[in-house]
Amino acid sequence: MDFTYQYTEEQEEFRKEVRSWLQENIPDDKRAPVDRNELSDEMYAWWREMHQTLAEKGWLYPTYPKEYGGGGLSGEHETILQEEFRIARVVNGFTNSLVFPTLLVWADDSQKELFLKPLLSAEKVAFQNFSEPNAGSDLASLQARAIRDGDDWLITGQKIWISGQRKPDLLFGPMVTDTDAPRHRNLGYFMVPFPSEGLDQERMNLLSGDDQSVFFFDNVRVPGDHLIGGEQQGWQVTQTTLEIEHGGRGTAMPQDEALEHLLGYVENTESAGEALGADPLIQQTAVEAYIDSHVFSLLSLRNYGMYMARQEMSYQGSQTSMFGKEYRIENADRSRDIMGMYAMCGIDEPRAPYAGAPEVYQRSSLVGAHPAGTIEIQKVIIARRIGISRTRERAAATPSTAGVSGV
Ligand SMILES: Cc1cc2nc3c(=O)[nH]c(=O)nc-3n(C[C@H](O)[C@H](O)[C@H](O)COP(=O)(O)OP(=O)(O)OC[C@H]3O[C@@H](n4cnc5c(N)ncnc54)[C@H](O)[C@@H]3O)c2cc1C
Known part of the structure; x- marks a missing residue:
């Protein structure tokens, strides 16, 4: 059986357009280094801007809705873009893209405007904020605590192994909202702005480099509309992120x-x-x-x-x-x-x-x-x-x- 996908004429034209645009617009000295730890500060800043240009063209996150800054394109377009990006050694977007499907399923319209738009248009960068020192494989045993304070939430705890280069603008993930509720019904899923008062980042030095960080939360104030889903629905929201993360x-x-x-x-x-x-x-x-x-x-x-x-x-x-x-x-x-x-x-x-x-x-x-x-x-x-x-x-x-x- 021949598994090779046969592209249509329109798709081949699209490939030509992408290839020649990348050839003209990505200088040799900006192409992805062999080891991503070698991405200099100057290259990082250059790619932050270039990602916005690619997003405007609809090429950075091609299959997500246009109204929220995605490309509104098909899976075949996405495949072509990935093939051409690889040849041109394009540096991937700095946001952990697991946040997109999660927001599409669970965020309300105003939250999509607030979070999805700036992330899909690459103005902002988000990191996945799940694991804790005592909650990795058994994620439901996490302990970072979110306490209501008027319309806001105050978050205290620690998150570890958080992937992402440099600094995020947002962290996304679950926190305990109700210590009396049973496991899986005691969590809310928050978008936490960075920097925030009481929130500190420390980079980790792993075998693979320093792409991971620890985040320390000390009474970090988060507005009420930064809670995605209900205040005890965080486990279900988390499952959407994990479903994609596990290869779905x-x-x-x-x-x-x-x-x-x-x-x-x-x-x-x-x-x-x-x-x-x-x-x-x-x-x-x-x-x-x-x-x-x-x-x-x-x-x-x-x-x-x-x-x-x-x-x-x-x-x-x-x-x-x-x-x-x-x-x-x-x-x-x-x-x-x-x-x-x-x-x-x-x-x-x-x-x-x-x-x-x-x-x-x-x-x-x-x-x-x-x-x-x-x-x-x-x-x-x-x-x-x-x-x-x-x-x-x-x-x-x-x-x-x-x-x-x-x-
Ligand atoms: C490079 C890197 C990037 C990461 N990026 C992120 C990120 O961006 N955001 C984030 O939130 N987290 C991130 N993580 C954390 C990652 O999700 C956890 O490391 C992972 O879930 C395992 O958790 P743990 O390290 O606490 O190990 P543990 O859960 O303590 O597991 C230790 C060992 O026990 C085994 N084990 C545990 N439970 C069982 C079981 N029930 N049955 C059989 N074996 C079991 C595990 O397989 C493992 O071998 C990252 C980790 C790494 C190394």
Whole structure:
């Protein structure tokens, strides 16, 4: 079966327009660095502006509604944009895009104006504010507390591992609104402006760099209209974010640059006067990497197709997420088997293949096993969704299944 998607003439014209615009407007010295930690302050500022230009064209967040700053375009347009962005090494928007589907499903009209518009138009940046020191896999055990004060809320607590470059304008996530209510009925979901009095950010230094932060809340005042959904509905709102985060939207254009590097290395490297690929063990390892990567691509594309067609989903998101996390770690092992110590040469080492990208992959594949639910947690979700667990659960509402406009 041929899985290659055949684009229409109109879509191919759109691709040409995107490609030539990117060629003209993205200078070489602004293209995404091999290691995202190398994004300088100057580049960050340049991309903040460029994201606004791309958003105005409808290209940054193409499938979200035009009235709120999205592109109003189709999934096929999104796929083309992702393909072309990758070729041009466009730096992705700095907002954690999980906030968009969540606001589409749960925010009222005035909240969409207030939050969705500035985020989709890239004027503002939002980070996902969920995990706490004692609440990661078991998110419902979180403790950050929101107490009513007139029309406002006062928030106190700590959030950890919060991804995002530099500083956010908004943090989005659940807080305990009622300590007497049972688990899952004791939370509200808040949009918290940053900076705010009493709110501090400290960056974390992880194996993958310093993209994560801890946020400390000390009686941070948040206006009443920053609560998304009801004051005890936060768990349901959170589930919409998690449904997408666990893979429920799939990916229009699954990318695997690490695989391309691995295959390129096998093809173009010689060892003791022989092509590396002549060694049957190397061949076998490279083919295993290729197969796993393609299985992941097909699972991601299936999810994307189901999501865009507004089909009911169940285990598919977590299945894809679990497989993706596992195979990336295996492919990092395989690239060490094939490249040897060259896979460990960083971006500053002149002999590093592919400008050090394989070394970045060694670190990011390990770290990547944790965000968006660990491998074990994806297995728990799959078991619940296919009916072999003590508890059963259905997929949460997403813009796809909730029937709202824009996906
Ligand atoms: C790079 C990175 C980026 C992140 N970005 C964000 C972000 O932007 N926003 C945010 O809110 N959070 C973020 N996180 C946090 C992430 O969601 C948590 O790390 C994750 O949910 C795991 O929680 P934990 O670290 O507290 O580990 P724990 O929950 O303490 O888990 C420890 C280990 O126990 C296992 N385990 C736990 N429960 C079970 C179970 N029931 N069955 C089997 N095994 C289990 C886990 O799989 C894991 O191996 C990020 C984390 C990382 C590393």
